Amino acid sequence: MVQAWYMDESADDPRLPHRTEPARPVGLEQLRRLGVLYWKLDADKYENDPELEKIRNERNYSWTDIITICRDKLPNYEEKIKTFYEEHLHLDDEVRYILDGSGYFDVRDQDDRWIRIFMERGDLITLPAGIYHRFTLDERNYVKAMRLFVGDPVWTPYNRPADHLEARGQYLRFLAQSA
Template sequence: MRAYYFDNAPGDQRLLHDSGTPVPADALRSLGVLSWHIPVDADDNYIQAIDQIARERDYKNRDTINITKEGLGDAYEAKLKMFFEEHMHEDEEIRYILDGSGFFDVREHPVDSWVRIHVEQGDLVVLPAGIYHRFTLDEKNIIKAMRLFKDEPKWTPLNRGSATDENPIRHDYLASVAAH
């Protein structure tokens, strides 16, 4: 996993958009973003490591999502646009990359800059509830990810706006960032 500031240049969202300024792991942690690298292996030994993290963080459910042009067909472009809209969730967003690669962009508070996180096979990333973020594939146009959930699987994006800014989960997130 590699993190850096998004360059804000126009162009395809699936390009690197690397400003050349890296973001260190401790800066991500100060935003509440956690990460691990757990290599995917043919013997499925990685499952034990994922299970351990799931127990420690109280994740009770999981599923797998495949995002490909072939798999999504006509809905592919619309789905990518939806994932790339700035939003937050009222629950953590947990993804373990089984194959392929993509980008999670998170808003750095309080400056509102985009931090781009390039995730690849074996990366596990946890975005805290209340953080504004977005997702896109990279130029490989494929990602297979395990999604983990604290409770029943749900994925409800709340697009950024005045109502979302007033959401109690957003306020809790901002308080946690201010405490760092």
């Protein structure tokens, strides 16, 4: 089951858990109200997994690739890590399936507070278009993930503020309806 919690305000290493004291866990229902979807799959079967295939068909995820984020495998590693951790949104859903390793997706809630979502092997997550978010590795400094897209891949991040974009407006209308 996914682990998620409200983050503290510390400026310490972003790879640390940053749990509030006292802890304020966040459940799947609260994530769903933000438009964040989550599945737990068997990462050993990702190449021939009927459950993954069903999700891909239902959600029209027609394109995939695999990215390995670690110092030895990702060109311009330091620059990319900084870019991933800048608060941004996308015009399309961001869909990641963790095949190995672990890391954190941080998303903003309806009150603009950070929620940290711990992602590890077997976790599949969809962040809706228009949600402000960021990603960082944890202290293991390694993750291998499948990226899934509807149609051709688009990786363009729009750093905050990006409230003028239609994807953000649609997301805010979604939040207002789910409140």
